[in-house]
Amino acid sequence: xxxxxxxxxxVAPPGGAFSAGVSYGNLIAVSAQLPVDAAGAIVAGxxxxxxxxxxxxxxxxxxxxxxxxxxxxxxRVYLVDLGDMAVVDQAIAAAFEEPYPARTIVGVAxxxxxxxxxxxxxxxxx
Numbered sequence: 001x002x003x004x005x006x007x008x009x010x011v012a013p014p015g016g017a018f019s020a021g022v023s024y025g026n027l028i029a030v031s032a033q034l035p036v037d038a039a040g041a042i043v044a045g046x047x048x049x050x051x052x053x054x055x056x057x058x059x060x061x062x063x064x065x066x067x068x069x070x071x072x073x074x075x076r077v078y079l080v081d082l083g084d085m086a087v088v089d090q091a092i093a094a095a096f097e098e099p100y101p102a103r104t105i106v107g108v109a110x111x112x113x114x115x116x117x118x119x120x121x122x123x124x125x126x
Contacts, residue, residue, distance in 0.1 A: 001025050008060035012040030015112075021061050028067065028123040032078065033057040034115050042113045047084035051091035054119040059095070062123060069095055071123040074102040078118045082107045088117060 007013060007020035014020050014031065021030040035043045035050035036057065043053040059069050077088055085105055092103065101121070111118050 006061065006065050008064040010038060010060040011057045012036050012038060023065065026125040028062070028065070028071070028125065030058055030061050030121045030123065032118040032120040034111070034113060034118050036113070042115050047116050048087045048091060050116050051088045054117060055091060055095045058119055058121055067123060067125065070097070071125065072096070072101045072121045073124050074122040076104045076106060076120045078106050078108045078111060080108060080111055080116050084116060
């Protein structure tokens, strides 16, 4: 078994020495997704808009390898303002169906580009 990198053409490429996503067997890791548009600019608005954009970028990466948000088993959300947790939770509830993926919220002092959050995921092929 070997690792395979992937990325969606609908999402701006990573800005560093890392892959947007990596598959290894049935496991799929998607690097933290910023709330950016296709050109790489941070989406305007607050946490609700940015959460939806980051989750949409996650969906694009998964779709690029024939998967969907249904395959996500774990999410890690990095929030600059933990006061945004409720609206981020609403965005997650709108993007996923029950049973929801496991989730960890991490409070951070900074996210790249001045974003309010970023979201990374672990998924599995059926």
